[in-house]
Amino acid sequence: MGKLNGDTLVLNRSWMAVQICSVKRAISLLYQGHARVVDTEDFRTYNFEDWSEVSQQLVQVDENDFICSPTLSIRIPRVIVLMLYDRLPKRHVRFSxxxxxxxxxxxxxxxxxxxxxxxxxxxxxxxxxxxxxxxxxxxxxxxxxxxxxxxxxxxxxxxxxxxxxxxxGWKLKKEPNKPRWHPTLNIPLKVVPHKEWVSFLDLAYWNTELENDNDNIG
Ligand SMILES: [Zn+2]
Known part of the structure; x- marks a missing residue:
């Protein structure tokens, strides 16, 4: 099921792009009610049941856009919006x-x-x-x-x-600690942005964040 490993853009409750997760994770968040799918054409949002239902009506459109299994036939959510702030998927803030x-x-x-x-x-x-x-x-x-x-x-x-x-006799400007949230959305270079994401990403961002993030700290 290669499609399940595809990428979904995750928006927070303020509709800011905060993360990319696998399609599998997105469907799971959706199923648990922690997120809704964003229709990237009219910006309507759908819960799991509604999205499944809408998916049924579209099932003939483009097979590549669907996850089909004996129990599930659902259009791949390319963008989801989180419903609960405290339910943000845990993620590792890279120490870079x-x-x-x-x-x-x-x-x-x-x-x-x-x-x-x-x-x-x-x-x-x-x-x-x-x-x-x-x-x-x-x-x-x-x-x-x-x-x-x-x-x-x-x-x-x-x-x-x-x-x-x-x-x-020096003082720190600020007590250092681990950021609670990734300072910026970090899109790994191997991820190819889907056309559906464009509305949610600042295009200037794509041109400035191509830094190698994996430098070792001396
Ligand atoms: Zn200095």
């Missing part, structure tokens, strides 16, 4: 260089310096003007975790070395 920068708003957590726009931010990242730093240095037992790694400018980074904040 870029996500830490996003969390820290691209600002050095020691001196507060930050790029003036996203374009500068990316070039700061590439040229290591903005870097990552272990708050409690690794040499002093500091771990590589959301709680102990922050964005730091090159200057602060080298000044800090393996000293602690206390020794330097």
């Amino acid at each position: 260089r870029k996500n830490i920068f996003e969390r820290d708003k691209w600002q050095c957590q020691y001196c507060g310096i930050k790029p003036s726009n996203k374009k500068d931010a990316l070039s700061w990242m590439k040229s290591n003007v903005l870097n990552l730093d272990h708050v409690v240095p690794r040499a002093r037992g500091g771990k590589t975790t959301w709680e102990n790694v922050v964005a730091s400018c090159y200057k602060c980074n080298s000044k800090k070395g393996s000293k602690t904040l206390k020794e330097l």
Whole structure:
């Protein structure tokens, strides 16, 4: 059932694209009442039963758009909208260089310096003007975790070395912790966006988020 591994765009209750899940997951969320299918032509939403019923009427349209099994014949939901905020599917927030920068708003957590726009931010990242730093240095037992790694400018980074904040008399701009939510919708490059998603995605986004997100943290 390759179709079940296809991709469905997930919107939150404010109709913002927040995630991509498998078609299988989407149908399961739909079935459990945690999400509704969005008809991408007229933006009406359907629960599982209504969607199944509508699907029956369309079943002859295009076979590729349907999941058919002995017990189920349903049009593939390409976009779903979540019904309950606290029922968001759990997901792993990737502990990556870029996500830490996003969390820290691209600002050095020691001196507060930050790029003036996203374009500068990316070039700061590439040229290591903005870097990552272990708050409690690794040499002093500091771990590589959301709680102990922050964005730091090159200057602060080298000044800090393996000293602690206390020794330097420095303060963090903000207490670092694990983001509760992915800072931005991260579409893996292998995912080909469906035409039905276009209304929900900012096209500019597609042109700016092609950064490799898997850099190892030093
Ligand atoms: Zn700094």
